[in-house]
Structure formats: structure tokens, C-alpha cells
Amino acid sequence: MAGFLDNFRWPECECIDWSERRNAVASVVAGVLFFTGWWIMIDAAVVYPKPEQMNHAFHTCGVFSTLAFFMINAVSNAQVRGDSYESGCLGRTGARVWLFIGFMLMFGSLIASMWILFGAYVTQNTNVYPGLAVFFQNALIFFSTLIYKFGRTEELWG
């Protein structure tokens, strides 16, 4: 009984070589997540236009998440390890500091969105949808960043 699925194999699909396409698939998934997050926020802003329903300052989280996305993905993993030929304008330590600040902004925005959801919506007994929208925007941008940064392999980059 133990291990009866050990010899199970998915049906083989020989038509597409997924290892070649890994970077493209990761880019597509990251793109879908990122822009879905933004459109959820746009939808909430359109359906709840009054500041009492959704304070316009809550857009800040998404803006900082997006900034963090571009900061994190601006440095390649090779730059951080110090492997690449040219050291870029900041060098290896500069690349690490840049990545550190980028991740701090990302985590900060994610935590802020959770705080907004619970502090401004769940505990106030109002319609919770705008808070959920802020949270999902930042969560989706966060996962999009992770997939775009770590889902692509740099071995193909020569």
C-alpha cells in the first residue's frame, strides 16, 4: 500500500520542449499576475469612487509594489553573485543593496496592504471589497515579482 503511486508517470507530451520555454512561460505567468493585480485595483477604484469607501491613499501600496518589482528585476542574479563580466554601475555590493531595498519595499507594501484590509475594512464593518482589492493587488504583484525573478533561468543567457 505504501508507495503505490511511486511508479505513476504523467502522460508524456513530446510536442513541446518545456525546458526551452521555461523563461517564456515564467514571463507570461508573471505578466498575467501583475496586470490582473492592477486591473483589480482599477476596478475597485471605479466601482467605489468616494473617498469614504476607498481612501485614495491606498493606491500608494500598489505604486510602491510596482516600483519594487522593477527594482528587484533590474539586477540579474549573476550581478548579485558577482559572476558577470562587467560589474555594472554599482558593483556587486551595490547590486545587493539595490536588491535588498527592492525586497524591503515589496514586503513593506504587502504588509501595508494586509494592514489596510484588516484595519480599515474588516474591523470597521463596512463593505470589504476595496480592502480585498488592495490586498490582492499587492499579493499578485508580489507573486509576479517572485516568478519573474526566480522562475527564469539565466543559463540560457550565455
Added chain:
Amino acid sequence: MAGIKALISLSFGGAIGLMFLMLGCALPLYNQYWPLFVLFFYVLSPIPYCIARRLVDDTDAMSNACKELAIFLTTGIVVSAFGLPIVFARARLIEWGACALVLTGNTVIFATIFGFFLVFGSNDDFSWQQW
């Protein structure tokens, strides 16, 4: 001949997609022309990939990063073309039926653009005899 057949079927697909979009706008039941804004996204969608292909050659180390950024932006434009009619319908600018027609038109148009890149995109084995 394969080139001509593909071209004709792709243009038919494009015409069907635009037909869905126009139905979503022009039917007397709906009569709202807001969905025409997705045309902006249709025109924008091939641009990042074309720029990336022209800007870098395949042997450069950074070419893959540029192409992946182009794929990311193209996916974003496609998602936006689907999101815009939904936001319009949620804001009650258009009816949900019109939204459904526009989304169907989106699917057909983007399948056509993707098919265009698949069939006519790769310059590796481009030969004049295709025509």
C-alpha cells in the same frame, strides 16, 4: 501556397474578431461605443515583441532578458484588453452582454495576432518562394 492560405485564414480571423467587437458596440440593444477603446490595445500588442526582436540579436547575452520583458509587457497588454470591458461592465457603462461579445472578439483577435507571429514571425527560414 501555404503562405497564402495562412494569410487568408488569419485575415478572416481578424475580420471575425472585429465583427464581434462592432456587434458589442453597435447592436441597438447596447448602442454604446466605449468598447472601441480596446482597439488601442490591439494595436499596441505586437509592438514590444517587434521592438525586442529588432533591438537585439540572438547571440547577445542580454537578448533573452529583453525578449522576456517584451513577452511580459505583451501579456500585460492582452490582460488589459480583457480587463477594460469587464471594468466598463462593472461601472455599468456597457451591458454584460456587450462585454461578453467584446471579450469573444478579443480572444479571436489575439489568437489571430499570435497566429500571425507563429506563421510569419520566424525570420530564420524566410524564403522568397513562400509567396
